[in-house]
Amino acid sequence: MYFFVNERVAEQGSGIEHAQVQRGLLFRKNEVSFKIVTRTYTQTGHRDILAWNINDAELINLFDYYAQTEYVPEHPVHAQDVDWGGRTPAILEPDEKNPEVTMVWEDNEKTKFMGRIHTDAKHDNIVTFTEVFEHFGNLYKVDFYDTRGFVSKTQYIDPDGTPNTNVYLDRDGRPVIEEFLRKKPLRTSEINLRRRKFFEAEGQRKANAELNGTEFKEGKFEAPKEETFVTGYRLIKPNGFTYMIDSFDELTKTFLDDLNNDFFSEKTPNVFISDRTSAAGDGMVNMSQPAYKALHLHNLHASDTRDVMTTDANNNYEYDLINNNRFNAIISATNKQRRDVNKRYKSNATGFTIPVGVVPQAIRDLDRVPMNERDPHSVLMIVRRAPDKRINAVTEALMIANREHPGLNAHLDVYGYFDGSNNNQTNRDLLKLFEDFKLDKPTMLDDQDKPTDDITKARRLESDVVTLHNYITDRDELYRIHRSHQVYALASIMEGFNISMMEAMANGEPAISTDVNYGPNDLIIHGKNGYLTRWAPQGQENLFVKEMADRFYEVFSSDKKLQDLSDQAYDLSKRFYEETVWDAWKALIDDANKQWPELYKQHYDLPRYGVAYKGEMDTQYQMGQRANEVTWRGPKSVKYFKRN
Incomplete structure (x- = not known):
């Protein structure tokens, strides 16, 4: 295997x-x-x-x-299907503040609160977890449901609200793994580390407030006295043997x-x-x-x-x-x-x-799309939207190209999941670019695609020069996006390969990238299926953005060159066809x-027998x-x- x-x-x-x-x-x-x-x-x-x-x-x-x-087999559980362990609910009603939460009472007078049921509205309102309260009104356990319809984990809670044990279960509710949690007092060095992180976060909050034009209210550091940590595990194997693991x-x-x-x-x-x-x-x-x-x-x-x-x-x-x-x-x-x-x-x-x-057969079966049938002067990046991918450097290169060549109107589309590293640095860097180039501030959208002025809530950006899109899971849709763009771009701090660039070339997009080890400078054959510009470390992007801007203008100003690069991108992708990689x-x-x-x-041979379920001898789990x-x-x- x-x-x-x-x-x-x-x-x-x-x-x-x-x-x-x-x-x-x-x-x-x-x-x-x-x-x-x-x-x-x-x-x-x-x-x-x-x-x-x-x-x-x-x-x-x-x-x-x-x-x-x-x-x-999949048997989704809904709110009315929850097993309360012998207790029978009298009332189930939605929480007024959260439609994905159902409140449960054991009596019609609503004096005996049993718990809360949490559901997933995006997936047919199946149950995700339940909070179970005992007769005195204290939360004592949380049951987590596998999407296939059974409780796969139970977390037990101390009276003070601190989790003490995570128990992972089989379908019959028997424990197979127990994860023990305990509290310990923090050492002085740990408190100092948290104090430093707190004040670093305060500085970032202050910078965000200035960027958003809102008032900054300074917080107060309160040293935690204790923290919860894992002390060990108990594993019960199917042959009945029990192991204590650190x-x-x-x-x-x-x-x-x-x-x-x-x-x-x-x-x-x-x-x-x-x-x-x-x-x-x-x-x-x-x-x-x-x-x-x-x-x-x-x-x-x-x-x-x-x-x-x-x-x-x-x-x-x-x-x-x-x-x-x-x-x-x-x-x-x-x-x-x-x-x-x-x-x-x-x-x-x-x-x-x-x-x-690997270039799949699904891409190879598609007809080639000429450059003149794609969105003109369109640039694509499919990356984690994080600082190390340097979306801001590619955006700046396009801003320079558009400024120096009026009418070019090149545009960058970025697809990928949001990464808020370093307090939304990617978004903050982009907003700073718009300010520096005296361009209209982009529209910021939150995780519900609603406009927001708060950068800490921004998950997408929309503007004439760059748009940050959500992650795409549908492969056919992803290929359609590739085939509607003319050029793929990259400016990463480091790479090992770059599957998205490979797929871009297989869909006819030439690439413009910094000369970074490894991947881009192997995928790109300079002057044939794209161009490599100088690479520079983070903070020194000025050493290559102008060169990248010139390359964008060079390819977009010559229809023949752009089409030749596209043809070579298609042809040179044969290096990654399935039979070659296999x-x-x-x-x-x-x-x-x-x-x-x-x-x-x-x-070496394993022992053949062990005490199995219900004490029977079992040979089922042999080497x-x-x-x-x-x-x-x-x-x-x-x-x-x-x-x-």
Whole structure:
């Protein structure tokens, strides 16, 4: 089995999630079984994967795994369906202040309050969680509902309102994981850190008030006396054994070990690919049983793109790169990064170049769209709307081009999920640009798409030169957006590849980007399918924005050049066609199979028996019990491991 290890796969994912899903669809097409492995508890995981065209058989979550809820038919729960544990509600009525909350009383006089039911109006008003009150009117537990229609987590509350335990449940309500919470007094150093953060936030609030033209009211720092933290876990495995575990990372290691045991095979290796190192880390490096382990570098491996050989490692990869010899493979998205990593670390792991993006057949089947049939002088970015993507630099370049060439009227559309890093820095930088260029202030919209003058509530911006749009999940709509624009732009602080740029080129958009390692300067062949401008660190964008502005004018002022660039963008995208990328994956698959006989010799046999549910002896959870599982045909092809 091929395991792609991550934290979670949300409905709105980042580049890593896009890379995992594109890889998974490629594996499915070539009839190779895989599972995206996640460790974060989420109520919506099985609904979220539908937006990615991933099915239940291709996802395995830590909490689902131990609760045996990987494959559960969907039976949504609504307010009237909530089970109150033997108590019978007399009155259910909507909360006047919040239509997504239902108030529940046990008697018609409304003297015995039972609790509140919270629902999701965007998804047929299904229940998301309930707050349960005891007879004396105190909140004592909160039940969280999986979107498939069962309580998957219960949080118990102390009389003072402090959570004390999170209990994760199977469908029958039996605990499988208990997470213990306790309060502790804060040390002086912790209080000082919070004081510093408080005053930093105060400074940002003051700046926002000045920008919004509102009065600033200074807050008062009050030192918290205690904080809640996790003290440990109790894990009850399906064979009945109970384990006390110190940390979530140790729980993750146990999970990865159990996965490896469950899918273990003498014939073929389990291949674990660490896509998000925070989710794998120590657990993958220190597996108890042998497996073929690959580190996938989705981003720059160093802390500074100007010096990838001697600067500190990217902190996301530091632990894994220190332990690089404990991996069997290190995967880079570009040849340039693979060579740099090999040269710097001289690892015993085999280096592979495998693009993280794949041009799907769905794009290739579309007719080419000529430049004169697209929105004139239109520029597109599909990025996280965060400071490190430097949307403000691309916007400034367009403002310069429009100012120096009246009538150009170039416009930038930015699609992606909102990231309020550094107190909405992206929005604040853009508003400052409009002020500097003496342009009308853009319209700001909140999360309900209603106009707002408060920058702290702004989630979108609309103007003649730049528009910030919401995240797009529909792939067909995303391709339509690509094919209505003429140029794709980028000015990131760092990159590892850039799937959106690859898809832009496959849809005929040439790209203009700073010369950043790695990805853009590999995807763009300067002068053929786009242009590279000088790169500069954050805060020194003035070193490249004028050059970028000139490039925008150059391509928009020549219909022939723009069309030639588009033709080359289409043609050069063949590098990332499915069959080409699959050939790269086959090289890794062949290496894993070649190494497996020697790796297999390192395994040891697990104890065959354990005390199972109701005290019976159980052989169901032996090594290799799921070794023959096939996922690419979907859930119907998978044997369900569930007790009657």
